[in-house]
Amino acid sequence: MSFHGIEYSPEMVANATTVADDGMPSIFNFPGGNPMLFYIAPDEPLRNEYVHKITNYGGVIADTEPRPSNQIILLSSYHLGHRLAYKFLFVDDSIEQGAVQNLDNYRFGYEGEADDATNHAYEAIKAVGSSPGRTVRNGRITHRFNKVKDDYILKQVRMHPKYRNSHKFFDDLANHPQLEGHTGNSIRSRFRTHLEPKLDWVYKTASDGSLIKDEHGQLIRDTLDNLPKTLKNRFTAEEDYELCQAIVDFNRARFFGAADEHGIVRDETGKPKEFDLYGQLTVPISFFSTLAKTNPMHTPNSWRDRYRKFVSRYGAKKYIDYYDKVTASGGVPEPIKGDSPSTAKAIKQLIGLNYRKDTQSALDEEISQLKSSNIDLAIIAQSQIAPEPLVKFIDRGATLESLISNAFFQVPQEEVEPRITEILESCSQDDISVLIEKLKATGFEPNFTAHIVMATNGDVAKMQEYVHEFLQRMNTQAIADPYELAQISRNGIWTPETDAMLCSGNPADIKRLQQTHDHDEIKRRGNFLKLIGVSVP
């Protein structure tokens, strides 16, 4: 039996401990995949441990003692006098490095020349050690990382710490011959999952990412405490708070800058105007340049984008309220998030399940769903079921009692809004039915909650805005017509009338809408209406 010039005697192979195919990397292989043979004396105290290690990594334990005619490597924990033996450390180091090491470095003090057979084996070992670490199994090529490649990746990251998360950086690394065969994704993944914990230092770099050298031209090691920031930096809750504060302050200064000698600001008709902290607060572009000077962690463009896409949607004062409330209770506030997918999903789910122009059919469907999901509960509950809310506006002629129950008036007035805000925020990850139930407990009837969801596209921030405005109206206006009281029209909050304008497609109507709603909100409303089956041009 002959493989690539290495003679395996029938005796050797028959008695050999076979290679375990347990998914471990094949380290102790000759080029071509043939396993290396090792001999460990039966009385060797470390025999079991190293048999396990060697076979786990692709080697074979032969029962035949090494002879000049075979290429079996004798391993021992001590010097065997005249016999050529190698230390177990060879096995450990090869496994740790992920590739066969130079066997010569592990030889016990043997004075003579290795015979031809051993030299042959060693040459093969050297070849394996310098291979790129490619493993061929069942005709499939995989590229394994090893110590050399890992060190190279770590070195590159240490030299470019600013780019340590960059996809592009790792894509570029994939073109380096040292990492041939690996994709950028693969190298990036290797770094993130295995190597990042080992990155205990980096080379010192300037803010532009260039390496800094000492007076001898040597690169300077730096601790991770001084790790440069990456290309993009997530906005923190503190930064959002700072931005919101700055926006509120700017608007307040601008508003009261227009006050008369009595400190009163008046509208075009001469009526005193109030500073609406919860309204749409705007800032000029120069605001962001100024902000970036005092808060250089983000560029003016980034601050502006943050405002455009998050703060203006959520509401600056609303976030300040949220932040203060959470920190006051010892919690950790979260940065402003975009539309929560779970909320959007929940709304979609609700709309998909419940929205029908025909109230009765929707109700029938809900009851049948209840029955199918939990028939006992459904039967018990059925007698108590009032018509379940749909995502729809309240009807003209709605009474105050149909919107708000007695439970509402049991809650101290100053606690109503905080309580509702808390419910809205806590339900952002839940199904809408949970929201309906919770709001019902505070006195909001299900059809009123459905109205609020309909008016706000189910957007939590807008729902808070709606509730704030509604409660203010309750406190300050005579409630002649509850229907009118509930019609709130402002940016991102809709009424049947504004919907009709949007659906008309009439340019004059759209122009009128644009006086109240910004482009994003109009687009969002169009998508929402389409979702619930309303035709929008």
Added chain:
DNA sequence: GAGCACACCCACACACCAC
């Protein structure tokens, strides 16, 4: 079944451009 290599996803930070 676990570990690994690799593919793929998605929100959003940052930038740039046109008007």
Added chain:
DNA sequence: GGTGGTGTGTGGGTGTGCT
């Protein structure tokens, strides 16, 4: 200069198939 639109690719993952 202000504003809206949009492209790029980072940051932070999850999914999949192989060993």
